Amino acid sequence: MRVVFEVQWSRQDVAEYRRRQHRYLDSGIAAIAWFARHIDDLPRADRQLPVFGLDVDDAGEATVLVGIASIPLAEAVDRLLTRRLQHREYVANGQPALVVVGAGIMGCYRCHKEFGIWTARQTIVEGRCGRREIRDQRPRVFAQHRAEELPEVRAAGEQMAQELGVPPGRIFRRYTQAAGRHYMAFTCPHCNATCGDMFVAELFNRKNSARNAQIHIPATVVVRPHWCLAGDEGLCPIPPEAVLAEYARLYAADPEPAPARQLATDSGVSTIASVGTAAGIPLHQAVARMFGRH
16 A cells, blocks of 8 residues: 655645645555645645644754644654544543533523523533543523433532522423424423523523533533544544434534514514514513513
8 A cells, every 4th residue: 555745845725735635546545644834724634635734943853733732744654654643523532521510590480489590511521632622502592402401410500509599490391382392491490480491591691600510421522623643542532323422412503593573463462483483472571581570
């Protein structure tokens, strides 16, 4: 098997890299890696186009940039040949991940009593290559599943609610007209009313949490394509299917909530709904919630 390592001294655009790469492949070369002095506007983590930044000092010593690490050119070549430098789609380590959980106080629109709710704000994973990635998470609206229902996250949220002097809310699968479907929602522990996701998102998006805690959850990943430089424990492992399935279940992107608009019903009663939803809440109820009169 033949492979090519090429030092690209002059500036070259992506299209030219790809053209030359295809020419190598068509000639029977199995793999190509480029070490380029000029890497502006070049992909840094493309499996199909391995391009690494190259720096040559005044003494003629060449170093290669892999992520945030710099290693000698000879070591980079050796690592590629011995597969101690490989492409990975995820930052992972196979160990429990750190999660930052925030908690706040919500007032019930029905019984006017307060209770605690929580959100998984960040997930932090440090890969075996030493790369540390933080996944920031906005509160999800009308989610079929959510990290807040994980036993570890729920326990932390309930504990912080008690520290705030209010009973913790509950999470159940509920159906609301505003969502037009079933989803996992917080509910009032006093009267069992559903706590609207829009108001949960507003609470955590507009201010810091009243309480924060750091906990560990079962192994997860952060999606971050990168060239993985093997550390003492090797490369970032390829996640098992079960881990990827759980990641997709809890963190799959939800559609952005649409702007609210006013609807008029057949009875003449105005309601508020998000564009694209089948129904809404009465206008007077929305105004009451906006101004704290639940």
